[in-house]
Amino acid sequence: xxxxxxxxxxxxxxxxxxxxxxxxxxxxxxxxxxxxxxxxxxxxxxxxxxxxxxxxxxxxxxxxxxxxxxxxxxxxxxxxxxxxxxxxxxxxxxxxxxxxxxxxxxxxxxxxxxxxxxxxxxxxxxxxxxxxxxxxxxxxxxxxxxxxxxxxxxxxxxxxxxxxxxxxxxxxxxxxxxxxxxxxxxxxxxxxxxxxxxxxxxxxxxxxxxxxxxxxxxxxxxxxxxxxxxxxxxxxxxxxxxxxxxxxxxxxxxxxxxxxxxxxxxxxxxxxxxxxxxxxxxxxxxxxxxxxxxxxxxxxxxxxxxxxxxxxxxxxxxxxxxxxxxxxxxxxxxxxxxxxxxxxxxxxxxx
Amino acid sequence: xxxxxxxxxxxxxxxxxxxxxxxxxxxxxxxxxxxxxxxxxxxxxxxxxxxxxxxxxxxxxxxxxxxxxxxxxxxxxxxxxxxxxxxxxxxxxxxxxxxxxxxxxxxxxxxxxxxxxxxxxxxxxxxxxxxxxxxxxxxxxxxxxxxxxxxxxxxxxxxxxxxxxxxxxxxxxxxxxxxxxxxxxxxxxxxxxxxxxxxxxxxxxxxxxxxxxxxxxxxxxxxxxxxxxxxxxxxxxxxxxxxxxxxxxxxxxxxxxxxxxxxxxxxxxxxxxxxxxxxxxxxxxxxxxxxxxxxxxxxxxxxxxxxxxxxxxxxxxxxxxxxxxxxxxxxxxxxxxxxxxxxxxxxxxxxxxxxxxxxxxxxxxxxxxxxxxxxxxxxxxxxxxxxxxxxxxxxxxxxxxxxxxxxxxxxxxxxxxxxxxxxxxxxxxxxxxxxxxxxxxxxxxxxxxxxxxxxxxxxxxxxxxxxxxxxxxxxxxxxxxxxxxxxxxxxxxxxxxxxxxxxxxxxxxxxxxxxxxxxxxxxxxxxxxxxxxxxxxxxxxxxxxxxxxxxxxxxxxxxxxxxxxxxxxxxxxxxxxxxxxxxxxxxxxxxxxxxxxxxxxxxxxxxxxxxxxxxxxxx
Ligand SMILES: Nc1ncnc2c1ncn2[C@@H]1O[C@H](COP(=O)(O)OP(=O)(O)O)[C@@H](O)[C@H]1O
Numbered sequence: 028x029x030x031x032x033x034x035x036x037x038x039x040x041x042x043x044x045x046x047x048x049x050x051x052x053x054x055x056x057x058x059x060x061x062x063x064x065x066x067x068x069x070x071x072x073x074x075x076x077x078x079x080x081x082x083x084x085x086x087x088x089x090x091x092x093x094x095x096x097x098x099x100x101x102x103x104x105x106x107x108x109x110x111x112x113x114x115x116x117x118x119x120x121x122x123x124x125x126x127x128x129x130x131x132x133x134x135x136x137x138x139x140x141x142x143x144x145x146x147x148x149x150x151x152x153x154x155x156x157x158x159x160x161x162x163x164x165x166x167x168x169x170x171x172x173x174x175x176x177x178x179x180x181x182x183x184x185x186x187x188x189x190x191x192x193x194x195x196x197x198x199x200x201x202x203x204x205x206x207x208x209x210x211x212x213x214x215x216x217x218x219x220x221x222x223x224x225x226x227x228x229x230x231x232x233x234x235x236x237x238x239x240x241x242x243x244x245x246x247x248x249x250x251x252x253x254x255x256x257x258x259x260x261x262x263x264x265x266x267x268x269x270x271x272x273x274x275x276x277x278x279x280x281x282x283x284x285x286x287x288x289x290x291x292x293x294x295x296x297x298x299x300x301x302x303x304x305x306x307x308x309x310x311x312x313x314x315x316x317x318x319x320x321x322x323x324x325x326x327x328x329x330x331x332x333x334x335x336x337x338x339x340x341x342x343x344x345x346x347x348x349x350x351x352x353x354x355x356x357x358x359x360x361x362x363x364x365x366x367x368x369x370x371x372x373x374x375x376x377x378x
Numbered sequence: 379x380x381x382x383x384x385x386x387x388x389x390x391x392x393x394x395x396x397x398x399x400x401x402x403x404x405x406x407x408x409x410x411x412x413x414x415x416x417x418x419x420x421x422x423x424x425x426x427x428x429x430x431x432x433x434x435x436x437x438x439x440x441x442x443x444x445x446x447x448x449x450x451x452x453x454x455x456x457x458x459x460x461x462x463x464x465x466x467x468x469x470x471x472x473x474x475x476x477x478x479x480x481x482x483x484x485x486x487x488x489x490x491x492x493x494x495x496x497x498x499x500x501x502x503x504x505x506x507x508x509x510x511x512x513x514x515x516x517x518x519x520x521x522x523x524x525x526x527x528x529x530x531x532x533x534x535x536x537x538x539x540x541x542x543x544x545x546x547x548x549x550x551x552x553x554x555x556x557x558x559x560x561x562x563x564x565x566x567x568x569x570x571x572x573x574x575x576x577x578x579x580x581x582x583x584x585x586x587x588x589x590x591x592x593x594x595x596x597x598x599x600x601x602x603x604x605x606x607x608x609x610x611x612x613x614x615x616x617x618x619x620x621x622x623x624x625x626x627x628x629x630x631x632x633x634x635x636x637x638x639x640x641x642x643x644x645x646x647x648x649x650x651x652x653x654x655x656x657x658x659x660x661x662x663x664x665x666x667x668x669x670x671x672x673x674x675x676x677x678x679x680x681x682x683x684x685x686x687x688x689x690x691x692x693x694x695x696x697x698x699x700x701x702x703x704x705x706x707x708x709x710x711x712x713x714x715x716x717x718x719x720x721x722x723x724x725x726x727x728x729x730x731x732x733x734x735x736x737x738x739x740x741x742x743x744x745x746x747x748x749x750x751x752x753x754x755x756x757x758x759x760x761x762x763x764x765x766x767x768x769x770x771x772x773x774x775x776x777x778x779x780x781x782x783x784x785x786x787x788x789x790x791x792x793x794x795x796x797x798x799x800x801x802x803x804x805x806x807x808x809x810x811x812x813x814x815x816x817x818x819x820x821x822x823x824x825x826x827x828x829x830x831x832x833x834x835x836x837x838x839x840x841x842x843x844x845x846x847x848x849x850x851x852x853x854x855x856x857x858x859x860x861x862x863x864x865x866x867x868x869x870x871x872x873x874x875x876x877x878x879x880x881x882x883x884x885x886x887x888x889x890x891x892x893x894x895x896x897x898x899x900x901x902x903x904x905x906x907x908x909x910x911x912x913x914x915x916x917x918x919x920x921x922x923x924x925x926x927x928x929x930x931x932x933x934x935x936x937x938x939x940x941x942x943x944x945x946x947x948x949x950x951x952x953x954x955x956x957x958x959x960x961x962x963x964x965x966x967x968x969x970x971x972x973x974x975x976x977x978x979x980x981x982x983x984x985x986x987x988x989x990x991x992x993x994x995x996x997x
Contacts, residue, residue: 041722050566085563134539135396135502141536167530168500168541196958197469198498200996201476217997220965221985224997240849246584247846266523268598269567278571282596295527298566306601321563325533325541329560332505332546334383336391341545341557352557366547370381 028080030069036083037065044086050299052079085350125343125356131328148318149174152291155316156259157181160290160307164300164319171293175261176209178291183214183229187258192235192280194267202263203232235262239276242283257288265292265303286312296321331359333366382507382548385413386420389460389486392503393422397542398485400503401531405511405548407949410462410488414451417458424459424485432456432483439477443470445939445992459485463497466949470995482537491520491528503542504532509555518749519552523567525559568752571599573815575915576853578822579831579838579846587836594815606718606752607811614804617797624794628783633794636787639778656693656710662758664694665803666716669732670723672744672751673698674715675708679747681721681740684731685710697731703741705730717751754807755814825914829858844973848966852880854915855908856963860970864903865977870984872897873977874960875929876904877967881959882924889947893926901925924948924956931957932987939991957988964988 028036037045045064052071068079145153148165152174155161163171179189191206193199196219203217203224216225218233233241238260245254260280268277284290290307294300300319307315329341339358348354383391385402392398404410424432433456440447445468455461455475461484463475478484479499489497491511506528510517520528533541545556573594581590594600629635656664664685667673671682673696680698683705687694693709700706721743724733732740778784826832831842838846845857856877859865865873875897893901901922908917927946931937943950967981 132395136539137537138539167527168533168535170535196996197472200469200473201498203997219997220962221968221989222997236849243580243584243846243849247580266567269570271570274570275572275574275577278569278597278599279577281598282593295523295530296564297523298564302566302602302605303598306598309601310596323530323533323541324535325538327529327533327541327543327560329529330542330544332383332388332391332544334380334547336383336387338391338395338544341560347560349561352554352561355553355557363547363553370547370549 033080033083034065034069037068040083040087048079048083048086050301081350088350125358126340126345128339131330131340131345145173146170146324148320149177152316152318153177153181155318156289156291158289159313160292160311160315162265162292162294162300162304162307162315162317162319164294164297164303164317166296166321166323169320169324171263172205175263175291175293176206178259179206179230179261180210182259182289183210185258186256187229188256189230189259189261190238190257191230191232191261191263192238193232193263194235194270194273196234198263199232199234206230206232235267235276235280236273239280239283242280246283254285255287257285259291260284260288261291261293263293265294266297268303269297281307282310290315331356331362333362337362383546385416385488386422388505388546389417389422389458392505392544393485397503397544399479399482399501400486400505400544401497401499401501402486402488402505403491403507403528404488405491405508407464407466407490410464410490411466413488414454414460414462417454417460420458423457428459428483429456432459432478435478435481435483436474439470439474443473443995445995446471446474455484459483460488461486462488464488464490464951465955466951468950468954468992470992471951497531500531500534502532502534502538503544504529505544505546506556507546507548507551509552510550519555520559521565521749522559522562523564525556526564529560565748568750569597569599569602571597571815573818573822574853575822575826575831576846576849578819578826579842580849582823582832582836583838583843583846590819591816594819597815600815602752603755603811603814607808610804610808610811614801614808617801617804621794621797621801624790624797627787628781629777632783632787633791633798636778636791637795640791658758659756660693660710662756663710663713663716665799665806666754666756667694667696667710667713668720668803669725670720670740672717672719672721672747673713674717674751675712676714679717679744680706681744684725699730699737699740699744701744716754716756718754719747719751755810755817757806757810757813757817825854829854831857840973844970847969850881850963850966851883852908852915852918855904855911855918856880856967858907858911859904860967860974860977862907864900864907865980868976868980869896870980870987871929871933872900873967873980874932874964874984874988875925876900877963878928878956878960879904879920879922879925880918881963882921882956883919884952884955885919886948886952889923893922894929897925897929898922927953928957928960928988932984935987935990954992957993961985961988961993 040048045068049064049068052068071079146169148163149170152161152163156174156178163174165171175191179191182189191202193202199217199219203215206215210230213225214228215230215232216223216228218226218231218237220237262277262280265277268274281290281292290311292303292307294303296319297303300317304315304317327347328345329347330338331341332338339362340356341359342348343354343356388402389398392400402413404413423429436452436456446452449471451461451471455478461475461478463472475484475487476499479487479501487499487501491506491508506525508520510519511524529543532543543560545551545553547553581593585593624633626632667682667685669682669684673680673682675698678701680700683697683699685694685696693711695707695709696713698706698708721740722736723740724736725731726733730737778787781787823832823836826842827834827836830839831845833839841857841861845853848856850856859876865876879901901920905917905920908920911917923946927942927948930945931942943953946953948956964981964985968978968985970981971978
């Protein structure tokens with residue numbers, strides 16, 4: 028679409044939608060009013076116009092999703108502008124053909140072994156973390172551990188202490204075993220409330236609560252956890268900051284983390300990693316670097332398995348149709364409706 | 379049709395399509411265990427080579443963790459290549475299964491969705507059977523982030539070209555939640571900052587009172603509150619512009635002047651002022667309960683359509699739109715939460731008090747609201763300004779009737795006063811957003827002063843100095859128990875038992891029939907104290923059965939793990955977690971060496987007694 032068309036479409040959207048669109052694109056977007064937001068978005072779209080357009084369509088789609096079933100007086104933007112703006116938007120139930128099961132299953136298998144080459148985002152994160160705090164928000168299975176391990180190695184080579192925290196004791200134990208193999212058992216220690224194993228090691232693993240307590244003790248001059256040599260604090264699974272009971276511990280830990288230690292926050296994909304990075308920038312001595320991407324390294328496909336054992340693709344497309352939840356495969360749709368028909372009204376359920 | 383696919387058929391189907399290894403997420407531990415039982419007589423046996431490989435791998439793990447030597451699931455794991463992995467199992471068992479998965483020996487693991495984060499191993503395929511999970515007693519839909527966290531385990535880098543997320547239905551599955559989750563962008567996350575007593579004590583230990591506000595301002599909570607405040611400031615700026623035509627006239631504050639005049643005019647005959655009998659908390663809320671506001675009620679949520687006060691009713695009333703499109707009337711007092719979310723709203727003077735468009739849109743928006751909404755912090759001001767009676771009585775003093783600006787005032791009043799109300803509302807919200815953390819901090823300070831942990835000058839007292847080291851849930855109850863000398867007898871098993879009942883917040887039923895007289899009477903005391911503290915701290919569950927279980931483990935060093943498990947219906951994993959949590963609590967008590975040396979000594983001896991057998995396997 029042309030810039031004018033894009034601008035017009037943006038202008039038709041409620042400001043809340045623009046704010047969502049601007050997340051991660053426009054710095055401090057929440058300050059801007061509608062006109063200004065549109066200006067900024069258009070400016071930004073220079074880098075990645077297609078990305079902006081597709082995200083915009085997604086958001087519009089989400090906004091109107093419930094109306095698709097067709098209540099007559101639903102508020103929607105003028106139909107013409109809508110159509111014109113999205114000429115290639117895939118219409119559900121259109122003539123488009125749906126993928127076959129065999130095509131969907133194609134390509135299963137084990138890739139040939141390949142030499143390890145770090146991804147660009149991994150290299151970027153590693154070079155950034157030697158200078159400043161870094162927030163990483165990438166899909167599960169992307170390779171955050173590699174960044175953690177390499178960052179820890181470099182800090183230790185610099186004679187700095189490294190602390191690695193995880194939200195669960197079970198995860199701490201797994202990492203303890205894993206890191207002991209990577210770095211050698213004398214380099215890695217673990218701290219729990221009542222126990223220390225190898226507490227003098229340069230790489231210490233603990234839960235976030237234990238680190239928070241250490242930081243409080245240090246603040247009141249109680250103990251020395253070699254804070255002056257602490258060079259790096261890695262907080263794994265940082266999306267726990269939104270945990271209703273325990274999230275506060277991550278905030279306390281970040282607020283009281285000594286300034287000479289760099290923070291490395293590893294997180295699964297979240298909606299507002301830029302907010303976390305902006306927050307860190309606002310309270311720490313250096314500007315935080317955000318490293319994010321939302322593309323899965325190993326592509327994902329979705330399927331539907333009927334209780335009678337019949338397997339079909341879940342969507343019309345081979346891959347996941349991001350932004351288009353309604354593109355169900357006709358076969359999956361049919362089977363699921365059948366399932367609902369048979370299970371729901373029968374009164375067979377316990378609830 | 380069966381309500382869901384049979385586990386044996388499921389594994390057969392996955393194998394046939396080469397979709398193994400798979401992680402199958404099921405609704406409950408029970409479902410996982412039943413799935414395993416279903417393989418008892420299944421003929422899906424693995425070829426001998428693979429069975430042997432599993433055996434060898436298991437032996438290696440068992441050498442490190444003897445506690446799983448005789449685990450009842452081992453035969454099925456080895457024969458069929460499937461396993462269960464959930465919170466009812468010992469950590470060592472879960473480690474073994476994870477190890478087998480990492481080495482690629484298993485075809486499937488049945489796990490519960492509750493701990494998707496704890497399932498730290500990938501597979502080729504993830505099987506999803508539900509669209510909601512149980513969170514604190516209620517079923518809530520999976521968020522987009524959660525669906526992706528679960529589906530994200532599919533597709534191992536370096537071992538798979540593609541990963542598969544396979545949905546297979548079970549009763550009450552909502553396909554839309556899952557398709558939205560798979561195709562959508564994860565939600566933004568929000569701060570869940572809370573201010574606890576130990577946080578206050580530790581902050582005041584290290585920093586003078588006047589610095590605290592600055593420290594709280596560094597929280598992500600304040601960062602997000604500021605974002606919201608800035609949005610409002612923006613709206614406020616726009617309102618200032620809209621207010622320009624309504625500046626000073628003959629009287630500077632003509633809006634108030636007209637309002638009072640108009641009010642007096644109407645109420646000349648009914649001299650009884652509607653008397654605001656509401657509490658300050660309720661009155662403070664009123665300005666926020668404007669049309670379009672999203673509120674939480676005791677059951678579900680609603681959007682305010684109008685606020686009114688009908689004759690003869692003491693409290694203000696609301697007309698509220700409920701999720702199914704129903705419109706209900708309820709008193710303001712039945713609003714449980716005021717959310718920081720308003721919807722665009724076109725008012726109309728008659729039922730349903732908004733335009734049809736608005737009504738339809740609101741109905742949709744109500745369904746679409748995210749499961750967690752930020753609550754609007756509302757400051758309760760003690761000084762509120764009712765209409766002065768004096769004005770009403772002195773009608774004759776109003777200049778309005780003869781004022782040259784009267785027609786203009788009359789015409790503009792509605793718009794101007796609405797704008798001004800909005801301004802005031804925003805200004806108040808902004809103030810509340812900026813100050814809410816500090817207020818919550820002050821509230822905690824007041825309680826700590828009342829109980830003698832802080833001086834009036836907010837210094838730590840002798841009690842505060844040690845109390846700050848108890849940084850766990852129910853800290854106030856624990857420190858008060860210590861001050862009440864509840865543990866002076868030096869009985870290790872009693873101390874451990876009581877701390878266990880405080881540490882264990884799981885309401886999963888379990889049973890342990892016998893409880894000693896000493897523990898029972900002490901628990902009674904603890905319960906009384908907890909109740910008396912309930913205005914300041916939520917009381918714990920204080921389950922007697924878990925207390926008794928831990929008491930036994932500490933009191934009888936010859937009791938074996940198997941023996942302990944036989945004493946209760948709790949799952950092994952739950953018992954392990956109970957003891958691990960108790961250790962955590964004990965380790966905090968152990969830190970009180972300088973002020974309570976004998977108690978700290980007891981705690982450290984109790985720790986040694988608990989740390990035996992299975993409890994010694996892991997740090
Ligand atoms: N650059 C890379 N090239 C190939 N494989 C990689 C790369 N980075 C990580 N991996 C592999 O990807 C897998 C998943 O990595 P992991 O760190 O566990 O993901 P997560 O981001 O969920 O923590 C691991 O097996 C790891 O060895």
